[in-house]
Amino acid sequence: MVESLPAYSSVGEMVEELRRAGIETELDWQPPQDSNPALVADWDLMVREGITNILRHAQATRATVKLSPDGVGWLLMVEDNGRGMNRLKGQGLCGIEGRALRWNGRVSIVTAPNAGTRIFVRGDCGAVTKEGGERSERVNDPDYCR
Secondary structure, rough: OOOOOEEEOOOHHHHHHHHHHHEEEEEEEEOOOOOHHHHHHHHHHHHHHHHHHHHHHHHHEEEEEEEEEEOOOOEEEEEOOOOOOOOOOHHHHHHHHHHHHHHHOOEEEEEOOOOOHHHEEEEOOOOOOHHHHHOOOOOOOOOOOO
16 A cells, blocks of 8 residues: 655646555646646645545545635645544644645545545635735744644
8 A cells, every 4th residue: 555655746646646546536626727836836735645644544445636716715625435534633734724824724624433534725826924915934834733
């Protein structure tokens, strides 16, 4: 079983790793037009964490990875039909939350024993700034976890 992804992988390559692991995977990747390159990098890293969790822990047979425009922002979803999660604040999920906060994002996790996991991330297309235009180090720190 694959437990980690290569150092850098595109979303398509990450999905192929799920398929190589025998997990039937749907990819619906429709990023908003003219997306900020830093946002694109954060999407990749959030998907990477979700897929890594599926590969390491979920024991899933199916997965879905979606990104689509959502009003003036975007919606990212990574879901599986695996065994569910019993701990919602591991290091990787804190990284997802920190990256989402850069984009005024919110993370929602829906999980139950033997009923899979859905990670939803909604955010804006522009980075969050403090008053006066300075980037907030706390908000823009991907390792920050509330």
